[in-house]
Amino acid sequence: MKNYDVVILGGGIIGLSCAYYLTLKNKKIALIEKNQIGSGASGSCDDMILLQSKKPGKNLELAVESLNLYKGLSQEFGNNIDFHTRGGMILIDNKEHLAFMENYVAQQKNYGLNIELIDKKEVKKFHPYVKDKIIASTHGTEDSQVNPLYTMRMFLSKALRSGMDIYKDTCAIELNKKSGHWNIRLENDLTIETENIINSAGAWSADIGKLIGINIPITSKKGQILVTEGLPQLGKENIWSADYIISKLNPELVNQSDRIKELGIGLSFSQAGSGNYLIGSTREKGNYNKGTDNEVINILVNQVTDFFPILKNIHIIRTFAGFRPACEDGKPIISEVKGNEGFYIASGHEGDGIAMAPITGKLISQMICGEKTSIDVRELSFDRFN
Numbered sequence: 001m002k003n004y005d006v007v008i009l010g011g012g013i014i015g016l017s018c019a020y021y022l023t024l025k026n027k028k029i030a031l032i033e034k035n036q037i038g039s040g041a042s043g044s045c046d047d048m049i050l051l052q053s054k055k056p057g058k059n060l061e062l063a064v065e066s067l068n069l070y071k072g073l074s075q076e077f078g079n080n081i082d083f084h085t086r087g088g089m090i091l092i093d094n095k096e097h098l099a100f101m102e103n104y105v106a107q108q109k110n111y112g113l114n115i116e117l118i119d120k121k122e123v124k125k126f127h128p129y130v131k132d133k134i135i136a137s138t139h140g141t142e143d144s145q146v147n148p149l150y151t152m153r154m155f156l157s158k159a160l161r162s163g164m165d166i167y168k169d170t171c172a173i174e175l176n177k178k179s180g181h182w183n184i185r186l187e188n189d190l191t192i193e194t195e196n197i198i199n200s201a202g203a204w205s206a207d208i209g210k211l212i213g214i215n216i217p218i219t220s221k222k223g224q225i226l227v228t229e230g231l232p233q234l235g236k237e238n239i240w241s242a243d244y245i246i247s248k249l250n251p252e253l254v255n256q257s258d259r260i261k262e263l264g265i266g267l268s269f270s271q272a273g274s275g276n277y278l279i280g281s282t283r284e285k286g287n288y289n290k291g292t293d294n295e296v297i298n299i300l301v302n303q304v305t306d307f308f309p310i311l312k313n314i315h316i317i318r319t320f321a322g323f324r325p326a327c328e329d330g331k332p333i334i335s336e337v338k339g340n341e342g343f344y345i346a347s348g349h350e351g352d353g354i355a356m357a358p359i360t361g362k363l364i365s366q367m368i369c370g371e372k373t374s375i376d377v378r379e380l381s382f383d384r385f386n
């Protein structure tokens with residue numbers, strides 16, 4: 001029977017980041033992926049390391065630390081991950097949103113983010129093509145982006161070079177702990193043995209929890225995205241509508257039709273390194289249907305052309321959807337499970353898993369090696385649900 005220090009269940013950006021940081025510590029690893037590497041949310045998402053979308057608290061702390069790690073990784077990987085810091089703006093086009101955003105920006109400034117509220121004249125300097133009815137915007141200089149596919153490829157190639165084994169198109173059907181070791185029986189009847197297991201199966205993490213009799217409160221929040229043809233840059237900063245932030249943090253305050261609220265739509269508009277713009281997105285709770293639909297495509301097109309009328313004649317070349325792993329209380333679980341020593345959960349990052357991947361991998365590797373974690377992780381413990 002093959003024997004490992006760590007077996008990782010789920011080959012998205014979180015599992016791969018764990019693999020990368022653990023191989024730096026010379027651990028013998030296997031990765032088990034039910035489908036193909038990157039076939040989950042990490043291959044069907046936007047590319048932002050967004051600080052502005054987080055209130056001061058643990059999620060913002062994780063994102064700030066992760067951004068610092070990305071700066072180092074982009075150097076280490078020769079910027080083969082397409083990391084850029086272009087800043088971000090949250091556009092405000094009505095007075096109720098302005099009041100909410102003033103308070104929000106004040107909290108973030110207080111925390112230490114480099115962000116300010118700017119008036120219409122300033123907005124037009126940064127983004128000349130934005131509609132005339134804009135009233136204000138935030139302007140943050142630290143929001144960054146990275147190509148999730150390239151990042152996964154770098155993590156994967158580093159881990160493979162350090163000897164990681166991969167089992168693809170299969171998954172665990174039984175997890176049993178025997179004399180301090182976990183036995184993992186795979187679908188193809190192969191059994192492997194390990195000291196530690198990491199559950200990084202994204203929106204499917206709860207299924208793995210069931211194998212050891214625990215209830216992991218993570219489900220899908222589907223997001224649909226449109227991709228434009230390659231375009232010249234409209235402005236350096238990536239864009240969100242105030243509705244995006246409000247529907248994420250305080251959905252009850254969104255002043256839109258019931259249908260838009262139900263779909264959780266708030267506009268995000270960012271340009272990938274290739275020149276294509278990504279237009280998103282929905283937040284559809286519990287939805288595991290991979291299709292995109294015309295209703296959502298029309299709403300997103302209307303929203304983006306309302307903010308940027310110049311886009312009326314451009315082409316949408318494709319649409320796609322992904323499943324954010326959403327945890328009940330909006331924070332990821334980065335934790336060992338009490339009573340199941342050696343079983344770790346690294347999941348539930350919802351719309352921030354790309355941003356938080358490096359810090360998650362680093363924290364999990366520190367926990368498994370019995371080191372002091374570089375961030376206090378008590379708030380991220382699985383125990384908080386008991």
Ligand SMILES: Cc1cc2nc3c(=O)[nH]c(=O)nc-3n(C[C@H](O)[C@H](O)[C@H](O)COP(=O)(O)OP(=O)(O)OC[C@H]3O[C@@H](n4cnc5c(N)ncnc54)[C@H](O)[C@@H]3O)c2cc1C
Pocket residue numbers: 009010011012013014015032033034035036037038039040041042043044045046047048049050170171172200201202203204205207208221222223224225280281321322323324325346347348349350351352353354355356
């Ligand atoms: C529309 C959209 C936009 C987004 N935009 C951003 C953004 O701008 N910035 C950001 O930070 N985040 C963003 N996200 C969120 C981000 O994509 C996710 O948080 C992140 O990809 C989650 O990574 P993961 O590795 O946990 O999950 P996944 O990438 O879903 O990986 C989980 C893997 O586990 C596999 N698996 C499932 N069950 C099993 C099993 N039983 N055994 C083995 N393997 C299994 C799956 O096949 C999958 O490959 C967005 C998400 C969406 C959908």
